[in-house]
Amino acid sequence: MTRDDLFDVTIIGGGPAGLFSAFYSGLREMKTKIIEYQPQLGGKVHVYPEKMIWDIGGMPPVSGADYIKQAVEQGLTFNPEVVLNEKVTSINRNDDGIYELQADSGIHYSKTVIVAVGSGILNPKKLPIPGSEKFENTNLHYSVESLQHFKGKTVMISGGGSSATDWANELESIADRVFISCRKNNFDCHESLATRLKNSSVVCFFHSTITDLVPDEDGNTINKVELSNHETGAVNYLPVDDVIVNHGYERDTTLLENSELDIEIADNYFVSGNANSESSMDGLYAAGDILMHNGKLNLIAGAFQDAANAVNKAKQYVQPDAEKAAMVSSHNDVFKKRNEKLKKQMFE
Numbered sequence: 030m031t032r033d034d035l036f037d038v039t040i041i042g043g044g045p046a047g048l049f050s051a052f053y054s055g056l057r058e059m060k061t062k063i064i065e066y067q068p069q070l071g072g073k074v075h076v077y078p079e080k081m082i083w084d085i086g087g088m089p090p091v092s093g094a095d096y097i098k099q100a101v102e103q104g105l106t107f108n109p110e111v112v113l114n115e116k117v118t119s120i121n122r123n124d125d126g127i128y129e130l131q132a133d134s135g136i137h138y139s140k141t142v143i144v145a146v147g148s149g150i151l152n153p154k155k156l157p158i159p160g161s162e163k164f165e166n167t168n169l170h171y172s173v174e175s176l177q178h179f180k181g182k183t184v185m186i187s188g189g190g191s192s193a194t195d196w197a198n199e200l201e202s203i204a205d206r207v208f209i210s211c212r213k214n215n216f217d218c219h220e221s222l223a224t225r226l227k228n229s230s231v232v233c234f235f236h237s238t239i240t241d242l243v244p245d246e247d248g249n250t251i252n253k254v255e256l257s258n259h260e261t262g263a264v265n266y267l268p269v270d271d272v273i274v275n276h277g278y279e280r281d282t283t284l285l286e287n288s289e290l291d292i293e294i295a296d297n298y299f300v301s302g303n304a305n306s307e308s309s310m311d312g313l314y315a316a317g318d319i320l321m322h323n324g325k326l327n328l329i330a331g332a333f334q335d336a337a338n339a340v341n342k343a344k345q346y347v348q349p350d351a352e353k354a355a356m357v358s359s360h361n362d363v364f365k366k367r368n369e370k371l372k373k374q375m376f377e
């Protein structure tokens with residue numbers, strides 16, 4: 030990247046807030062870039078692809094996976110530049126007032142920035158068993174993409190928190206057998222989840238940890254798990270078809286710590302801003318879970334409002350005589366051609 034690749038707005042993070050920011054900044058005719066660390070857009074909704082989301086205004090219940098599909102389609106409406114697999118490590122500003130985003134592949138230059146990094150970069154905590162990575166291509170899972178994959182299988186779940194117990198409950202009626210192992214003597218989740226689990230056919234192993242994965246003959250697939258009880262010292266070998274691990278997430282939240290700018294931070298992590306999504310820095314805005322202010326709504330619906338506010342402020346920063354807000358979409362010329370096509374499809 031050179032300084033000639035200067036964008037009006039660069040959005041860090043491609044979750045719900047980043048995607049709606051990209052849509053809205055396209056609507057406001059700004060040259061837009063989204064930078065996302067993960068290989069795909071969608072943010073932390075990827076953690077719950079099969080959960081149903083009911084609380085997005087005007088939208089019927091939608092699965093996380095379908096929501097992502099729609100949000101990505103909307104986010105890319107105006108063809109923003111999308112950079113995936115790219116971690117922004119710090120935000121600085123040069124003497125000309127241009128923001129410089131340091132990333133793995135070099136520096137991204139931008140007139141304004143929207144920080145939409147949610148809870149930071151999430152990576153699942155891995156099983157601390159040497160060599161376990163090779164099973165990630167076969168039957169060791171750190172997320173549940175599809176419950177149906179486990180139909181008729183024997184599944185071992187490791188973890189005692191909300192996600193692990195929720196998966197165990199969901200899989201009970203789909204899998205043939207479900208085991209769950211938990212380090213403590215009780216689950217660390219909402220009591221209704223724990224009660225449902227204890228009354229189910231799921232076999233719970235407390236005080237227990239997976240200490241080894243025994244492969245089948247070809248060496249690529251887990252055939253048995255070695256389960257050790259650290260109270261009694263008992264070791265069990267359980268034949269399994271799949272292993273699901275949910276030990277929580279490692280969070281990389283270093284972006285703002287590394288930045289030398291005077292960005293006001295709340296609770297050691299969040300961008301302390303206002304209801305217009307402004308931060309303490311001119312030209313730098315925040316949207317979604319990373320933004321904190323008095324009226325903050327920590328829902329996807331709240332991220333949309335933050336995003337539109339951030340973009341409107343960015344637009345005025347780049348072009349001070351611009352309208353304060355975009356015209357509504359229902360009679361906006363930007364959509365004229367697209368509407369003709371859509372109406373044709375609808376009425377044909």
Ligand SMILES: Cc1cc2nc3c(=O)[nH]c(=O)nc-3n(C[C@H](O)[C@H](O)[C@H](O)COP(=O)(O)OP(=O)(O)OC[C@H]3O[C@@H](n4cnc5c(N)ncnc54)[C@H](O)[C@@H]3O)c2cc1C
Pocket residue numbers: 041042043044045046047064065066067071072073074076077080081082083084085115116117118145146147148149150151284316317318319327328329330332
């Ligand atoms: C299990 C679960 C269920 C939920 N259910 C609902 C629900 O029913 N309804 C609802 O409204 N909300 C729900 N939420 C909350 C909702 O998912 C979040 O509010 C929403 O995802 C926030 O969007 P965001 O874009 O701010 O952040 P995120 O979705 O966290 O996206 C941030 C993105 O930024 C990227 N990123 C972070 N740091 C960097 C960096 N340095 N460089 C590049 N990229 C970076 C991340 O990889 C990520 O993709 C749920 C959350 C969870 C965990």
